[in-house]
Amino acid sequence: MKYIHIEQVEQGQYLGRTIFSGSGAVLLSEGVQLTVYMITTLKRIGVTMIYIKDPLFEDVEITDVASDETKRAVMQQMGQTFESIRSGKDFNTRHINGSIDHLLEELLKNKEVLVQLSDIRTQDNAMYVHALNVCMMSVMIGIQMDLPVNQLRELAVGALLHDIGKVEKITNDSAEDSRMHHTWRGFEVLKNKRELSLLIAHVAFQHHERIDGEGLPRRMPGEQIHLYAKIVAVANTYDNLLFDLSLGRRMLPHEACEHMTALAGTQLDREIVIHFLRTVSVYPTGASVKLSTRETGVVVGQHRGLPGRPVIRVVKSDSTDRELDIKEVDLAKQTTVFIESVML
Known part of the structure; x- marks a missing residue:
């Protein structure tokens, strides 16, 4: 999953997390394919950020403290x-x-x-x-x-x-x-x-x-x-x-x-x-970030003792755009690499 701004959402993408009403009722279920009408409605009711499913990050799960x-x-x-x-x-x-x-x-x-x-x-x-x-x-x-x-x-x-x-x-x-x-x-x-x-x-x-x-x-x-x-x-x-x-x-x-x-x-x-x-995720899982190496990636893992040093998955395409170069950067181990900014 990726966590993105509502303005970046495109028709045909799939919702990554269920959206609830104030009464706890389901407004949109996880996995629904988003239409232009749905995206427009989400903007109208004040939604600014949502989770979407992404094939490159389908294994990334948000671990919550409560169900x-x-x-x-x-x-x-x-x-x-x-x-x-x-x-x-x-x-x-x-x-x-x-x-x-x-x-x-x-x-x-x-x-x-x-x-x-x-x-x-x-x-x-x-x-x-x-x-x-x-x-x-x-x-x-x-x-x-x-x-x-x-x-x-x-x-x-x-x-x-x-x-x-x-x-x-x-x-x-x-x-x-x-x-x-x-x-x-x-x-x-x-x-x-x-x-x-x-x-x-x-x-x-x-x-x-x-x-x-x-x-x-x-x-x-x-x-x-x-x-x-x-x-x-x-x-x-x-x-x-x-x-x-x-x-x-x-x-x-x-x-x-x-x-x-x-x-x-x-x-x-x-x-x-x-x-x-010590209890809060400084860089939430699913957020896109820019590293000091000039690479961009998505937060895919957390460290309890080091909330400011998450694991970042960087995805690059080669010159022919046929293959993807995927690597994970664990900031807890690569201490000379830093997050420069969060990309929204």
Whole structure:
């Protein structure tokens, strides 16, 4: 598979990863042959990057920390929860805990797998995919920090519901007041759920606080911010840098990681950022890159301990265009070769 920009997709190519709606329903299944209408529709609903099948990379598989089935179940539960809140109804925390238990089980089983945010995002599913991504990354950070399972479960629920205060319409026009509203509102919604730990409510309340005391809503210094909220702040920042256009240009994973390193110690907790950088794929499998050797290739493998040094497959044609010269460059072994840029 290759991971390419929607503008590079051509009619007749085959979709490499299933695309889901906000409710978890299948919009387009893996393996479908793309038509002009499908490509146009994907652009219209906000899809910017997709996976396509490629004969030269048919053996390349994206190893996820959680299965599509489990992620779809979590998104469906999120949709039901948010719809209940919009309708002014109570929501079922038992169902949320059930979906989290399945997700947590898979994350613990795949704790050595680097996180790749490979689910295709649309305007319809953006809020749910964001919540799921923040949840998965937060748990993987927690695993790196050796948190016990009961704390990982609390962290997972808090991360999944961190933006629950955004579900109801915000009427104040001030950007700062809006942010304060969604953190306060999320806290108010969650603290009244006796089945949930109060710490979960504090994740919604504090995930926009900063280590230097310049965050919202209460400008709390770092020592007063709960560990769960600090972890979720790191995961939330990364996902927003990759996908939130309101922050400006969307960053590529390696750019976002560099940016977050610069934020460590001021906006974000430095130790948590270090743990985060050990869990995320800096150059996602399927991405096209340019090497310092002037060769171009596709990322086909990862190294857990060296996320910035993946395996690259380089494909060249000879002068007669009859045969292909295919080789793999393992950057963990070829230490003088570097990735110069990601090609989109």
